[in-house]
Amino acid sequence: MGAQDGRRVTSVDVAKRAGVSQSAVSRAFSRTASIAPATREKILRAAAELDYRPNRIPAIMLSGRSGMVGVVVGGLSNPFYASALEHLVCSLRDQGLQVLLVHVDDALTLDSALEQLLGYRIDAVVTALAIGSEVVAQALGTLRIPVICFNSRLTGPWISTVSSNNRAAGVTAAHLLRERGVACPAWLAGPLRNAASVARGEGFREGLGALAAGLVSLQGDDTYESGYEAVSTMLARGVRPDGMFCSNDMMACGAIDALRDRAGLCCPRDVVLLGYDNIPQGAWRAYDLTTFDQGVERLVGAACALLAEALADGAEPVSQSLVIGAELLERGSTGPV
């Protein structure tokens, strides 16, 4: 079609077909430029006939703004993150922003991934990585563009965070177990680098009061398998808690299956158990899991509001921390027995 790469239709092709200048085509596709209505109509008709799409690249070059946000994810196998990504992509689209998606396995790959993205002049970064290292904070800080993190303890002049009220939820979980008469509580933690998990555990201990002295502490890595393994090992040692708070729903599902498979224990009859995240699988009948709903729409909404503020013309670097309340969602796994 006479395009540079032999494929794409350019504004020159449209100008030729409409019998106008190339600059008239540019003006016809600009919201602000002035052009006679009849001329515009003629140009749009020619563009439609040729399947022409206006090119955003020249405008990006002039403004230094791409309208693209780098979204960094890791571990989409956790349905909570998949759902957060889905909401985030839709919300950014509604703000007229596109998502340049990067998947990283660890902090080491984040740096090279960001190098790639920066070549595209992304306007901002949003990340849901459960990584809180100083190295990452430094790398993100040098970008000189707004960075929004979920459930992170990262700080820096360009970094804002949106977090679930993890500590308060931990306290609530402890109070629920005490109401149910739990005497021997257990805590199934996520990895130490997960700041949200650490805060949930701290709140849980605080809320347990005197019961915290006998707390059974288990370590997982936020996966179903790690929950299953941690509880299986505990049962093999003869430890039998009657209440358990799991740092996320994936591990909680693993814990429920291990309790049943390995010791014939049922929730809530033998163990009063709850998780965190409100993943769809927690509502599946085999689990019927009490959990904390992080309110993914509210988390994403808050992140997008911070982003809009940071991207406003003339905005100074912003560093804010927003905390979103998590709601206890009671299902069968916590009874009443």
Add this chain to the structure above:
Amino acid sequence: MGAQDGRRVTSVDVAKRAGVSQSAVSRAFSRTASIAPATREKILRAAAELDYRPNRIPAIMLSGRSGMVGVVVGGLSNPFYASALEHLVCSLRDQGLQVLLVHVDDALTLDSALEQLLGYRIDAVVTALAIGSEVVAQALGTLRIPVICFNSRLTGPWISTVSSNNRAAGVTAAHLLRERGVACPAWLAGPLRNAASVARGEGFREGLGALAAGLVSLQGDDTYESGYEAVSTMLARGVRPDGMFCSNDMMACGAIDALRDRAGLCCPRDVVLLGYDNIPQGAWRAYDLTTFDQGVERLVGAACALLAEALADGAEPVSQSLVIGAELLERGSTGPV
């Protein structure tokens, strides 16, 4: 820092600090341009000190190639699609391609989403949407860039597809149920617009032979909830199959829960049951689900190979259909009883 938007460091800043010309900075960051090693080193040091990142936008403008692929997804709540996306993003990154992610709810929103992407001069589109309408095929065809679809019946000069061997898997499922002595089989279908589901159902009927005459046909929409509902309704009508093939694992998990909750039926003792996709949840102990592994790595690998071919310099529009064999993965839900 003297950048256009008051934030970003430009090649002019680096040139000033290194005491060289701006074009020397460009050459230092080009793989092919010639430059004295000492000069390059001086420039790279200045760039590192300033946190400068080279700008890809001018090269995109010149070549008409962005190095970005539009990836269109819908329904990340199915862990199979979340996993496919994760693999795809990593594979494209290894090919030096970035992912511009679009989430669409239906065919109507696809068109406007694509308009947005085309402004960024994306090089290709990869889509895992279970949408096969002619409207979509036409919209994709007018892009004049390579389009790769998963499990789709879309066709067109620029459209290639990579599919699981759905029909053959359906035959295999039927043979397995017959081996287990099933006398009253049931088929739980996905939505009609899902070409993969239709093919699985056709193969299943074919493989059942004479048993197909008494086949119980149920309709779901690929979600857990729809599987639970379809089986609950069937049981309420007094229908009791002794074998069931579910078009995907999400519905199969719902079916297993409904069989147990509503009629106290267990798999494989009372019903020999299998699904399709090999989602992680199928391996969870509460389900222990026999399934077909689509081999997401192989599906994604085939798609990326097609893409590399289509994006090679001077490539003509390609339209290929690749079929990837699905492997039966036997777990507890099909016995032996």
